[in-house]
Amino acid sequence: SQELEQSPQSLIVQEGKNLTINCTSSKTLYGLYWYKQKYGEGLIFLMMLQKGGEEKSHEKITAKLDEKKQQSSLHITASQPSHAGIYLCGADTGYGSSNTGKLIFGQGTTLQVKP
Amino acid sequence: NAGVTQTPKFRILKIGQSMTLQCTQDMNHNYMYWYRQDPGMGLKLIYYSVGAGITDKGEVPNGYNVSRSTTEDFPLRLELAAPSQTSVYFCASSYSLRQNNSPLHFGNGTRLTVT
Numbered sequence: 001s002q003e004l005e006q007s008p009q010s011l012i013v014q015e016g017k018n019l020t021i022n023c024t025s026s027k028t029l030y031g032l033y034w035y036k037q038k039y040g041e042g043l044i045f046l047m048m049l050q051k052g053g054e055e056k057s058h059e060k061i062t063a064k065l066d067e068k069k070q071q072s073s074l075h076i077t078a079s080q081p082s083h084a085g086i087y088l089c090g091a092d093t094g095y096g097s098s099n100t101g102k103l104i105f106g107q108g109t110t111l112q113v114k115p
Numbered sequence: 116n117a118g119v120t121q122t123p124k125f126r127i128l129k130i131g132q133s134m135t136l137q138c139t140q141d142m143n144h145n146y147m148y149w150y151r152q153d154p155g156m157g158l159k160l161i162y163y164s165v166g167a168g169i170t171d172k173g174e175v176p177n178g179y180n181v182s183r184s185t186t187e188d189f190p191l192r193l194e195l196a197a198p199s200q201t202s203v204y205f206c207a208s209s210y211s212l213r214q215n216n217s218p219l220h221f222g223n224g225t226r227l228t229v230t
Binding site for chain 1: 119148150155156157158159160163171173174205207218219220221222223224
């Protein structure tokens with residue numbers, strides 16, 4: 001079965017610093033999703049990547065999917081306290097007719113931003 | 116538009132008790148999911164449904180049951196609660212199979228403790 005591994009598991013950065021979170025898959029990624037979670041709340045969708053080499057940005061957050069489609073990175077530029085939370089990557093477990101809509105997740109990366 | 120609504124928000128059960136976690140969505144989504152979240156473990160898929168009357172097992176289905184009699188509702192049943200089922204449970208829904216521009220929408224979770 002497919003597994004997603006995130007690194008690092010936790011991260012503490014000073015406000016204003018850049019940071020990167022990685023998500024590595026044991027199999028080819030057909031759809032990679034990034035979500036953010038604040039404590040006690042549900043998950044908020046950030047971005048989705050499908051094509052090898054694809055890159056998307058929203059405000060100060062950029063996500064990339066590598067050419068081989070087995071790793072994605074999430075980069076935050078000039079971090080702010082509002083960026084604090086748990087970041088999770090999720091992936092489709094199939095493609096085309098074999099895609100059941102089943103979405104698996106990595107274990108999450110906890111980010112703290114010190115003012 | 117309420118989105119995905121989960122009840123209750125918190126619950127304490129004794130070992131061997133049963134309960135139903137409720138989940139309802141008002142977005143006319145076909146796909147619905149139940150995940151559990153344990154510290155450092157990310158989200159694990161319990162059960163999912165691709166439409167009314169259709170359910171399937173996820174990664175960790177043991178000890179749980181689901182039903183999908185309507186498009187809106189997807190309750191999760193715990194028949195004989197065990198301490199291992201102490202967790203935060205999230206319900207989610209999605210419109211499309213590939214979730215291309217229709218990512219998972221999450222409820223705010225149910226925090227369950229079994230003692």
